[in-house]
Amino acid sequence: MSVAELKERHVTATETVNALRERLTQRRQLLLDTDVSTYARNHGKTAISFSPTDLVCCRTLQGHTGKVYSLDWTQERNRIVSASQDGRFIVWNALTSQKTHATKLPCAYVMTCAFSRSGQSVACGGLDSACSIFNLNSQVDRDGNIPPSRVLTGHKGYVSCCQFVPDQEFHLITSSGDQTCGLWDVTTGQRISVFGGEFPSGHTSDVLSVSVNTSNSNMFVSGSCDATARVWDTRIASRPVRTYYGHTGDVNTVKFFPDGQRFGTGSDDGTCRLFDMKTGHQLQIYSQQYGENDDIPCVKSIAFSISGRLLFAGYSNGDCYVWDTLLAEVVLNLGSLQNSHEGTISCLGLSSDGSALCTGSYDKKLKVSYHFLSSKT
């Protein structure tokens, strides 16, 4: 086929794609009979009320000498691992603030860290395009650092995010600047599957975040600089289950809703959104009003409370909004409280029982907060 014929086919196919997308948008519009906040108001829901003293910061974890980029809780024993621009990961006892492990990483430019299900291992990834696995029970070297037990290589770009599959100790999902996600066996170091890439239909730009479905660990969602989120089935790497459109900027963070049927996203466009996994519907936008000349802060990290009623969102300007997910209202700004972080909230996460929130920031600190009344028996 000649180049001219190919170009003509290309133009025709592009027109077909655009027409189909338009039809999809119109079809979705017909099904968009309400959103979560309108539904909740019509059914008599009232807003959650928080006073500034309701959420208590009970721990400030200090020790990093650089921006905190990532954190993760263990499933039990209340430990937190954090990774920082200082090139270290630190494991904290969240109850005592004591550091149980502090290790210099092979590559100082770390972007993500995660605990394994048992809490025995930590995975860290970053600009070295690899993910290093550390066994916390290993002997330290003479510098006091834990050597990596395995290094997962294969990505052709930075590793932006990683998460262990909840019910499998040795399987890890990664996202990368090479536009793909990977499923790895950490015992062998082998990459089991690649999700996306040039031929399989996947993200068309850097992938920044992943979240594995705790209700069905075969499913995970990824967020990308191509402004989409995609849900994948780990058993079918050739194509995503579905692609979710709506954001107008990089999707920096994704997190499954506690019921496993929905997921939330946070983006450079300053909004968080709630999507329905099965239908692809956008159920709600969580957005503040900004003036025309205002700089719109980016959403860097999100987490849902255990019931899903609250959405915690960390922003690039240091705000940490607590959204009422049903009414789409901000009920508290943790960033405006006394003793709050002094910089971008880069990461946040809830403990496994949902009672404590840990936030990490560019101010080099982590803070653990809980609701004052929930501590009373």
Next chain:
Amino acid sequence: MPASPSKTVAPIPPALPRPRSPPKYPENCGTRRLQLDAQILNREILFLEEELQSLEDAQPVSICCKEVDEFVRTNADPFIPQKRKHKSCSFLRSLRLRLCCSLSWLCFSSPRSPRLKKRRKCACACDRSNDCRSFLNGYSGFKCPTKCNTRRLTCPRCSCGCVWYCCPSCTGCCCAKPCCSSQCLCS
């Protein structure tokens, strides 16, 4: 009559050499790229048609909203405590237990601790400087230099995780105390 000599015309210099146009190689790179793009677009068309088909039977957004509402309503949330008493979560129970144990150690082991009267309540774990809701009764000399009556749980002067209490007579970092077993990274 001799023929008039013909005029001598300067010979036309040969044409200056000119580079030849490159041979017309087949545009493999461009063609290959277009073929790949066409494949990707064809796949995209297939996926979009499948998605359109799936929307024929899709439930409206209101059903999804109802499901979200039901889920939220039927699940308790430690960040939204109910008015009636309920069991505290394991993390917070552990935290309160640890607070009590730590405070007990401070009361009876620290050489600097003043003589204490009977303890009535555990301190809250707040880090605030405004009035807190829990307080210690009968702990004279334990008043925080700021307005808050609570005990601090992390040493404010260094980054270690040792327990420290608000006492005006306690100066400097307490890293040297036996209670502190973590390695201090601030140095």
